Amino acid sequence: MTNYLYVHIPFCMKKCLYCDFYSIPFESSITEDYINAVCKEIKLREESADSLKTMYIGGGTPTIFSEKDIQNILNAVKENCFINPDAEITIEANPGTISAHKAEKLLKSGINRISIGIQSLVDEELVALGRSHTATDAINALKNVRRAGFMNVSTDLIYGIPGQSLAVWELTILKIIELAPGHISTYELTPEENTPLHEYIKSGRIMLPDEDVISEMYYKGIDILKTHGYIHYEISNFAKPGYECIHNLNYWNRGEYLGIGAGAHSFSNGKRTANLKDVPNYIKNVNKGKLPVAEEIEITKDEAARELIFLGLRKTDGIDTSLIPVEKRELIKKAAEELHDHGLVEIKNNHLRLTRKGLILSNEVIVKVLLRIDANRP
Ligand code: SF4
Structure with a gap:
């Protein structure tokens, strides 16, 4: 709920x-x-x-x-x-x-x-x-x-x-x-x-x-x-x-939410779901008493870690490093060190965050961290 x-x-x-x-x-x-x-x-x-x-x-x-x-x-x-x-x-x-x-x-x-x-x-x-x-x-x-x-x-x-x-x-x-x-x-x-x-x-x-x-x-x-x-x-x-x-x-913050309406997305119990986009189709399904769901994806542990990165790094406060899953910490730390050398990220008060220079390059920075996680996928 x-x-x-x-x-x-x-x-x-x-x-x-x-x-x-x-x-x-x-x-x-x-x-x-x-x-x-x-x-x-x-x-x-x-x-x-x-x-x-x-x-x-x-x-x-x-x-x-x-x-x-x-x-x-x-x-x-x-x-x-x-x-x-x-x-x-x-x-x-x-x-x-x-x-x-x-x-x-x-x-x-x-x-x-x-x-x-x-x-x-x-x-x-x-x-x-x-x-x-x-x-x-x-x-x-x-x-x-x-x-x-x-x-x-x-x-x-x-x-x-x-x-x-x-x-x-x-x-x-x-x-x-x-x-x-x-x-x-x-x-x-x-x-x-x-x-x-x-x-x-x-x-x-x-x-x-x-x-x-x-x-x-x-x-x-x-x-x-x-x-x-x-x-x-x-x-x-x-x-x-x-x-x-x-x-x-x-x-x-990767919090749960419920989305209502054509094309709306929801996130709950580790699943991301999307409603039917097409308005007439959406109306038809709901009128039949059916949930108008087009897609439901179970978020794996790996995907959850990826989400934590690409959503959390958007905040200027960054990501609370204690929320990073233990098995990913070393990998993310390595990526952060490389990016820190280029002045793009910093760790302050146990938060990994973009620097002023990193803000405008946020997409590239996030991709670099994600690639580091993916490259070490078993
Ligand atoms: S068409 Fe224009 S007003 Fe409508 S959602 Fe797109 S940007 Fe917003």
């Missing part, structure tokens, strides 16, 4: 040019069936979660649904699980789908944290990303949720956008800081394969900023946010003290 619940809403207004998540265009005709199926799945899995410490409604764009639809999901959760009075209850929102009135209703329904996909405050950059909102919409969304009374607000920003300069990135962060969200995430734009953005770059139609400039953007973001009192607690995440995302920390 887990205390962490995730509900997935895989609908968006339109597909962003860089997005490789599973999400489909919003159709009002499917809303009712989807919400009903989600509520039924919550009932089907009532034994799996209780005494909730966090609930996270993510997507896609959950605020594409009306406040009444979202309330219906919350009601279904409340009927089946106890929600701790101090639970963190988050909803993801995109500018253009969150008015002050809607934000007020969401707050009244018990949601106490909102995460807004601002991404940029420059219209040309938003066009380059294929976002369906303007910079004014983004600022209004942030003001609307504040006006409605949300105290715990998070904003997502993207750097490394075609046409973006270091100076403009700095200005964007400073403007966001002025609006005082408790939590800010900064993500590097990654042109994933099979996205239009990837195609445009491959064909030379657009260009990303220089790699060195992108690194500078990352470190500039860290420095500005630190100067303004934000704690850098995960590779891409910053929070004022007490505003760290408890739900996401549970993922990085």
